Amino acid sequence: DAGITQSPRHKVTETGTPVTLRCHQTENHRYMYWYRQDPGHGLRLIHYSYGVKDTDKGEVSDGYSVSRSKTEDFLLTLESATSSQTSVYFCAATSSQMGEGRYEQYFGPGTRLTVT
Amino acid sequence: AQTVTQSQPEMSVQEAETVTLSCTYDTSESNYYLFWYKQPPSRQMILVIRQEAYKQQNATENRFSVNFQKAAKSFSLKISDSQLGDTAMYFCAFMILTGGGNKLTFGTGTQLKVEL
Numbered sequence: 324d325a326g327i328t329q330s331p332r333h334k335v336t337e338t339g340t341p342v343t344l345r346c347h348q349t350e351n352h353r354y355m356y357w358y359r360q361d362p363g364h365g366l367r368l369i370h371y372s373y374g375v376k377d378t379d380k381g382e383v384s385d386g387y388s389v390s391r392s393k394t395e396d397f398l399l400t401l402e403s404a405t406s407s408q409t410s411v412y413f414c415a416a417t418s419s420q421m422g423e424g425r426y427e428q429y430f431g432p433g434t435r436l437t438v439t
Numbered sequence: 440a441q442t443v444t445q446s447q448p449e450m451s452v453q454e455a456e457t458v459t460l461s462c463t464y465d466t467s468e469s470n471y472y473l474f475w476y477k478q479p480p481s482r483q484m485i486l487v488i489r490q491e492a493y494k495q496q497n498a499t500e501n502r503f504s505v506n507f508q509k510a511a512k513s514f515s516l517k518i519s520d521s522q523l524g525d526t527a528m529y530f531c532a533f534m535i536l537t538g539g540g541n542k543l544t545f546g547t548g549t550q551l552k553v554e555l
Contacts, residue, residue: 354540365443365530365545366484373540381542413484417541426472426534426541430484 326350327431329414335437342401344434346414348394354417355397356381356428357389359410366413372397404438411435441466443533445546452521452553459506460516460549462531472534473507473514474543479527487529490514521553 326349336342346355354373358366358381368381370389378389386408388400397416401408414431442465452458464473475487490498490507497505502522506515518525531546 356542358543358545363547365445365547366532366543367545368542371540371542379540411482415484415543426536427474427486427489428541428543433482 327414327416327429329412329431329434331434332432333435335439336404337439338405339403342404342436342438344399344412344414344436346397346399346416346431348397348414348416350416350418350429351394352416352418352429353394355391356415357387357397357399358413358415359383359408360413360433361410369399369412401436404436406438409436409438441468441533441535441544443531443544443546445531445549447549448547449550450552452518452551454521454523454553454555456521457517457519458521458551460518460529460531460551462514462516462546464512464514464531464533466512466533466535468535470536472536473505474532474534475503475505475516476530476532476545477525477527478530478548479524484530488516518551523553523555525551526553527551 330345356371357369367383372378372391390398412434415428417428444463471492473490477485488500502519528548532543
């Protein structure tokens with residue numbers, strides 16, 4: 324897992340409530356990512372970060388926001404959770420850049436979120 | 440936009456036999472990486488093998504090898520001497536080597552079951 328942890332690991336919340344998922348890494352990776360995994364869709368990118376305070380949208384960013392105030396932490400926030408956001412959320416990180424490294428993304432253990 | 444297609448939702452193989460998982464992708468880019476990730480029941484995402492698009496030689500990692508056909512945009516995974524521990528969901532993934540984040544695009548996965 325290359326030193327990537329996620330918290331919480333499981334969460335049940337009600338529709339309309341805000342939720343924040345935390346990803347923490349200890350390897351000083353520059354890039355961090357949030358994916359969601361749903362049956363029949365594989366993993367889809369929500370948001371990613373290419374440095375402290377530098378973030379950008381992924382494929383399925385609607386309803387989500389992120390923040391990265393320090394290298395080791397990448398937060399994913401659901402401003403007002405909906406049932407369609409019930410999913411398993413994965414954080415990933417890598418240090419590889421063009422011309423160097425092997426581009427492997429290291430994944431956290433996942434967070435199962437249920438919105439009722 | 441890049442797409443990755445895994446046309447086999449489920450497969451099964453007898454222990455010690457060989458199995459091939461299919462993956463096709465679509466891109467207009469010429470500089471990219473391809474990956475196979477394994478997700479066992481523990482849910483942890485584990486890198487199985489990677490292939491650089493500029494390399495003609497197929498990658499191998501112990502019992503795992505790929506058949507990379509760049510012109511056909513095909514990237515299949517062969518597992519030899521299948522073991523019970525190979526039972527998992529397998530995802531094919533694609534990464535364009537841009538300077539903006541090295542984002543992964545995943546296929547929908549193939550659930551592989553290794554049977555006695």
